Amino acid sequence: MASNLRIFSGSSHPDLAKAICSKLKIKLSELTISKFACGEIYAKPVESVRGDDVFIIQTGTGNVNEELIELFIILDSMKRSFARSIHVVIPYYPYARQDRVASPREPITAKLMAKLIEEAGADHVITMQIHSEQQQGFFGFPIDHLNARKLFAKYFQNKKIKDLVVVAPDAGAAKDADRLARLLGVTIAVMSKMRPGFNKAEITSLVGDVKGKNCIIFD
Amino acid sequence: MASNLRIFSGSSHPDLAKAICSKLKIKLSELTISKFACGEIYAKPVESVRGDDVFIIQTGTGNVNEELIELFIILDSMKRSFARSIHVVIPYYPYARQDRVASPREPITAKLMAKLIEEAGADHVITMQIHSEQQQGFFGFPIDHLNARKLFAKYFQNKKIKDLVVVAPDAGAAKDADRLARLLGVTIAVMSKMRPGFNKAEITSLVGDVKGKNCIIFD
Amino acid sequence: MASNLRIFSGSSHPDLAKAICSKLKIKLSELTISKFACGEIYAKPVESVRGDDVFIIQTGTGNVNEELIELFIILDSMKRSFARSIHVVIPYYPYARQDRVASPREPITAKLMAKLIEEAGADHVITMQIHSEQQQGFFGFPIDHLNARKLFAKYFQNKKIKDLVVVAPDAGAAKDADRLARLLGVTIAVMSKMRPGFNKAEITSLVGDVKGKNCIIFD
Amino acid sequence: MASNLRIFSGSSHPDLAKAICSKLKIKLSELTISKFACGEIYAKPVESVRGDDVFIIQTGTGNVNEELIELFIILDSMKRSFARSIHVVIPYYPYARQDRVASPREPITAKLMAKLIEEAGADHVITMQIHSEQQQGFFGFPIDHLNARKLFAKYFQNKKIKDLVVVAPDAGAAKDADRLARLLGVTIAVMSKMRPGFNKAEITSLVGDVKGKNCIIFD
């Protein structure tokens, strides 16, 4: 049985899907996505995917909850239609910052979503710049985790900016800032952030030398 | 270890939760639910639920997709906080009408949601008037499925309306109409419905005697 | 590794298996099936199935419980013999009518059998005219559900019978009757059935016009 | 929630169930078991088992396949009726002799049945004198495996028979024969068995001294 590679786009970022298809010189496969008056989403592939290797492109930057439910439903439709393998390309992984029990009784929503994506039918996830690298272990199957650090480094090197320093906006970002700084051959500075309330942040101190320097704030 | 029964309310129907607590003479337990600027939901119980039997009341009649994601997150927070058992009271079960592959390649979203509710942490679901009774089998655990038919029958009997007929708006509803009709000791009529397009319906015929009668349309 | 398609027949309907093989111009593969004096069934493929795509044809119309146990054992023998994929062709799905909790404490045996078929080793089921379409959702894997309605419609159209009406023998069958009626361009009538005792049925009323008409009773 | 211990009897050995209940001074709980004309089994508990600890007594000595399917269905009915724990008392474990791949492509039916009993809803199994002790490891949950060897030893000791020898009817039974012989303080003899055809056996040799002795053949 010859297998086809098919790319489908969820409704979150159709332009990205088109750009990928154009780069790969592949036709974007058609997906019916609609919404009932009650808000329930309906989705299914327009043509047969039996035996196909299916890639679904869906990110989490718009209405993130709608986008997740839509993704689960697309996954179910692909699985029930006998796709051979189902891959999710999810550039911005939603809920990635809720990746640990920071205060008592919190959920670990990033792990929860990994599990639900898997249960809904995915075999493989491709994502990038995920908030903490440990989240690779939230998935039961292997994931491809891409990193844009080298692209950023190249960009700044081409700019030939002098007196650069890479600034971590909080201590948790120090590790990533340090990696970028090494690629650029410069040093880092680290801010200390406090959260006085929900959805609020305040910088309380800064270590490292930033005076008169060109700062790259890297989070 | 003494176990407490605790009732929590999702954001979909707080009044129902209050009414249930008032009826049971139990204090509604407090749940922090908030939303980040990016749309991501955050939820956790305010007090310890360690060893408790937890009931979560959440229905699917408003913004159904937000309500589902919120439910999944509440379930994860309860499970990670060592609740002893987790029960979901979900009067209107969302996506219940997408319960079969009606045309090729459709998902079975009602089954998918049953699976995701289970994977997110629920041990038990209480629901009512679910679109098709077979959906009880979509759950891996037992469910309590309540039916309001007897309440409806009593209501109409008290009204002492004459020349009643129970009308099924489509053939799929004939079975339920028949059950209500028996309780009332009357006959049924059955309409035939066609869907000329997505989200549209058209009645094409009617069998049974409705002329000059008082009709209860029962779906 | 080249993979072979192989068809095996359980002991429930060898003639069907032969007819299918004859249609497909494939040799029926041999299966040893025997019974010990104590009633225990023994089954295994006669030749290697390593890497093969295996189809097992078994229906549930004779001694249904023996047939199910035999199916489970055949599935285990195929799985332990390294078949690449295992497909069950089960024209009459057994226990399909026990598909919901109709009165308190009933099992959902149709769901149970779906689960046991899956656990015993099946990857895929092909069935037809299943008692309720929701049962597609009882399986964790996708199923192919065939419907003979169009064949029936064609048969009756060729007969050119006049004054046809499609009669549902109970309200639960109204939906299917309605679908056949649409294909034939005629109306339906619906009976109301009561079960006065176990394994008994009684027709209590009929809506729709059948007087002087040619009735197709469709269940 | 106070929990009740309840004992139910499958249809394979009601007298054993009654004897156990009489010994424990517990009333046998009632189970509806019936068969449809098509051979399908229907079973459910007559009273509520919600929160109860349920013991089901079913052995495999009559129509073993019917008895197994009946057991699976009883298990499903108990689980869906919210029993707190479900225990199967199965004195003669069916298919215990098919416990390994003795010739290529054989199923391991003893393992398969252990898995299906677990999937159907059992939490615990009590069995005895199982064909090979390794089968304890076929279950995902712990099992209680009872052995009557000491009862047998006591029985023969009370008889004060002289010149005893314990004879294993085939080499596979030598281990168990040896254990009984130690308890009795006597020696063993071992036969060698060949299977010239399906369901047939032939003794080809015997080692050990049986001449003029009283033999206990122990299998």
Next chain:
Amino acid sequence: MASNLRIFSGSSHPDLAKAICSKLKIKLSELTISKFACGEIYAKPVESVRGDDVFIIQTGTGNVNEELIELFIILDSMKRSFARSIHVVIPYYPYARQDRVASPREPITAKLMAKLIEEAGADHVITMQIHSEQQQGFFGFPIDHLNARKLFAKYFQNKKIKDLVVVAPDAGAAKDADRLARLLGVTIAVMSKMRPGFNKAEITSLVGDVKGKNCIIFD
């Protein structure tokens, strides 16, 4: 059924187990642990644990691989002996630093061990100061993650040391250093670490002010 709380000690840290039991005024339960000549470990509880809540104290600071295998075997013995719940107290979680795919094709051993501990029979893990907090999400069940930061802060406050600075030995430790620094009301400094070869580390730079200060290196 009355349940007992029982504490068992693996062979990695018996003194800790004794100290815990002494604090809780509970007798340490006895565990047979021995080793066959071939190196295989044998372990089982000396007394019945049927229905008990069992705590196993085992850390990973000695011969870590022996300790893990021993833990898996103890877990299996408890589960097969019908313990009601099984809790692992594992102060130093082994393999915690292998928590992500740092270079291509690496395993995520910290996740793997979480999964194996769960599969071997644990219901709950208590650990502390785990290398990255995200590892809480590696477990399918909830974990109690203890942190000694406040104890450390109190210790240093009592010492009343002047001119303190908390130093992170690499950028990844900056977050934890920052948290301790806040409790102490001081600032941090961050080193940058490079790994020139396997099992080797080199400090390449330092940001923040440490000159003439008392440094707490916090990893």
Next chain:
Amino acid sequence: MASNLRIFSGSSHPDLAKAICSKLKIKLSELTISKFACGEIYAKPVESVRGDDVFIIQTGTGNVNEELIELFIILDSMKRSFARSIHVVIPYYPYARQDRVASPREPITAKLMAKLIEEAGADHVITMQIHSEQQQGFFGFPIDHLNARKLFAKYFQNKKIKDLVVVAPDAGAAKDADRLARLLGVTIAVMSKMRPGFNKAEITSLVGDVKGKNCIIFD
């Protein structure tokens, strides 16, 4: 996607791996295996295995616990690196003698290890001369179980030794001794073994004729 067959060697028996590769005329694939100062093992394939069929050769005859943990880690690295299928060749299956609950509260470690090998990522196991054939059923997936009996029989036949007898060193070995004896056309003798203490054995009796014969002790 063309798939490669790759063979990797754990650190337990590199010579065997080389001999197999030499026989198959395949290059042994390279695996990085190293140990941190704390005793933790690190392992990963040197080249990409994406889409490959991977065979891992690891036995359990040296430091068995280290070898098992190493195997689990290699399995995880292969799975997370997208190997298409993962096969374990494990000539001496560790813990095979702990295959049943011989005295109360014992673990079934042979089953436990089968489960952990599966959970760590294996799809298939090839082993030989396993202590009891029932252990085939400990695996959820099929295994290839090789037996060297025929090689042994041929070896002794070529030696043309007269007056042979096959001796089972305990009653549990009688079955295998009997099988070898049949191949050689000779009789067996059976010893009776007692275990007076842990890791000790004592022969208490012998049945069968060995006087003046050439004995093959076969365990």
